[in-house]
Amino acid sequence: MKLEQLTVHLRQRTAWEAIELGMALVRRDAGAVFKPWLLITLPILLLLNALGWALDLIGLAGFLMWWLKPVFDRIPLFVISRAVFGATPTVRETLAAQLRWGWRPMLHYLTWRRLSPARSVFLPVDLLEGVDGARLRDRRRVLGGSVYGHAALLTLLCVNFEIALCLGGIFAVMLYFPLELLPDTLRDAWTLLALQSPQWSRVALNLLVWSAVTVIEPFFVGAGFGLYLNRRTELEAWDVELVFRKLRQRLAAGASGVLLVLVGVLGMHSDVARAQDAAPASEESVESPTDDRLEQVFADQFDDDRRFRKAADQAHRDPDLNRTRTQKRWEPKTREEKEQAPREQPTLPWLQALAGTFAFIGEWGLWILLAVLVLALLISAPRWLPWMRGAYAPRVRIDNAITTQPVDLPQTLPADVASAARRLWKSGQRRDALALLYRAGVVALARQLQTTLPPGATEAECLRASRRLPQAEDRQLFAQVVRIWQYAAYAQRDPDEDEFEALLQQLQQRGGWLA
Template sequence: MKLESLRVELRPRSPWEAVELGTALVRRNARAIWIPWLLVTVPVFAVANVAALAAGRLWIAWLAMWWLKPVFDRIPLFVLSRAVFGETPGTRQTLAAQRGWGWRAMRGHLLWRRFSLVRALVLPVDLLEGADGARLRERRRVLGDAVRGHGILLTLVCLLFVVALSLSMLSLSLMFVPTEFLSESLRATWSLLFVQPPPWAQVALHAVAWIATSVIEPFYIGAGFGLYLNRRTRIEAWDVEIALRRLRARLASATGAMLLAACALLVLPPPSQAAMQRDRGVQDAGVPRQARVDASAGDDGGQDSLADVFGDALVEDPAFEASVEQAYRDPLLRPKRKQSHWRARDSKRAQPPQALPFPWLAKAVAFIGEFGLWLLLAGLLAVLAATARRWLPWLRGGLSRREVPTPVELADAPLPDVLPEDIAAAVRRLWNEGRRRRALALLYRASVEAMAARAAVTLVPGATESECLRASRRMPDPQDRDAFARVVRVWQYAAYARRMPAQGEFDGLVDTLAQRFGWAS
């Protein structure tokens, strides 16, 4: 990428400044964008509406033109991505590029990402970077997550502009209707376009909507392209890279002069001390003493004026003074701005016009403004009443008294400190009596003590199952480790999930542990 050929000033901007940059690029390259746009979209619009009229389903034409907008959006993006580097493509070049450029990314934008609200932000990533798979998803996340909210707001704002422009074009004809016939004309227009519209009226309404879309859509894509440029400038420091490249170019151009100066210093002999003193004497003789004193005083003070630095000839030069004033007027040097505006002398509020063209609309707006909150409250109460069957039982259950916890059963009582001599027999007796959880607790505790003795470790009081498993790794025999892991797993299922082992599994576990740990059978 040739960053040094960029035709825009790259610097970190706020997201809305980046949006303004994108729209400015669209205005600058309007001819290169809208001519290919019209040459592509107008034939597609005509074919879609003719086919929909033949099928008797005009809504198909609306759906087709809306669904194909990502395909049409490639036109402004192609022009802007080249124009920003000073290579604005011509109409023929733009049309030729649409045959093969960016079709691989269109599959996602026409299917699962068609309803995305950040299409203008994601489309440059998909079409301009050439990444694929996981790399493409990562680029979308890095570039888009920080400004995703701005991208959604941009989509909503552009949609409102399309609606406003469409309504403005529909209302344009009513400006030429006399006031006394306005109400009848409004009723006739509403009936013609929305109640029982003939086919030609439906096509005309579709044409109005698509004209508004054609005006706003390039600005939408341009604003997303501006956000994309700003994100890459912030992340990849393009502005710093451009400055370093320009510095390298200046240093490269000055390399020859520096080499010649170095060669001259090496070849020419150094001046003698006598010549240096003679030249200094000549210079001192040509300057009055008072001038030398003033110059030295200025050097000591460190507050030289422009006259001391540049001399009277430069200071009195009008061109030089104009250059200095222009430099001080630079907003980067003095970021100050003076604004003035007109304000009426009479502070009273202006009276509204006596006659309004749409009095019913003014009354409706006033009614909503006055009673809107009450209507909203009434609607909320209606929703609560309609859904009372769902939330009222839950509310009653939350306010009910909590049940008193059941006392601890004898089976869950703590085990004695001293284990029985015949552990296997004691465990089987508890199991046969129906106290299965207590039997497994006794089996687990005896296994822990046997493991601690075999592994020569000291467990802290209240050691968890995972700590006991880690300690069991010190047992030298792997079969002992497997048997201990088995009894821990059975105990966890019984203690936390209340899943007791089957009779055969229990008998096999007791036999294995009695054999491995030397318990009496």
């Protein structure tokens, strides 16, 4: 692993900062992530839905696409794990790698680990480190133990985002329906999706779920990789190791210069020795040129040493490397510490008395309040005690006074509905007359719309159907019939004689309603 090639700034981050780092990696290499994702997942989606259509198991096709998500997660993980070291793979390389890379742990992730809430953190451990057995379990525990809760919460958030995108796609279709038809649209949508869903609607639902997963899943994998990268930085001190590697490179680059200086110094010493043998001189005349030349030769090295000390002092002042911190906490004093503690200075007597009063009220205030309430109840007992008499007496059960009256109507409508309704009205059977008018109106509504209303259709369903009548007068008249019938059937409010006759005349004038 070449840490020098990392394209991110290594430092110890919080878990949420690490999640944001992983998502930023996916955004940076979005093309390299989403292109192979589409080239692999879309054909599998179409193949599974085609088989499901042929076998009438489209729901199973959608379930299999959801269950195979750990297999698809290898795509973004392969890309960002290489791109973080500056080697972003091409689409061809990513597609070729999916044939041989990362299949060994998939048996676990497609069986008992499929519903693991920390899959995003454990997947890089299994696919990138190449360990197994007890060592793999130890690595999973060490790397994922402290961020297990963050990974589980990340999974929950991503699932909620996928559900929100699916619901948003469903309700976005309903935005194109007129507002007055929205109740019927919602009912038809529920029938279409849950009760009597055709195959094309289930295929569309699978496509919608796949689209939501395509948007969210790569970021989910990237966030887990960010947690994994941050945990390795914390445990293995990658940031410190990277600083020392850079320092070693600088020293190695300066080693050749040091060798040249040593060769020059040795040659200089040989020249001085030959000069001394040829012409002896005084001590000052020999050492002064030598010292000046040494100072000139080692001047660069002295400067490097000063720069190194400056860099080391700056590194020690770096808060990322100096992890010391001050933490304060409250601890109870022991008896010896209390005795050794300095005594407080005496205060004024009246202030001490006031403090004692507040302390007594704070300690015994609730008990005093309870005693005052009990005393007040005992004193006022002659007034409120008579009210309590009979409170615990057995209650007398009153039978329900609601009575029902069946409406006896013929199986077929009479030839003259208006005359039959007047006859029932005059004989005192007002509810039967209004029921006959309502039934005749429903039959006429179905005839004018050339449709068949479902058996047991409610008044609200008939009113919604009446909105399709071409004439506004017919819609208003049918709504008036339904309203008068509802008042009589549910509120026991019968119309008067004049209102009933006016309704009959309107129905007769709008030919076809009482035929």
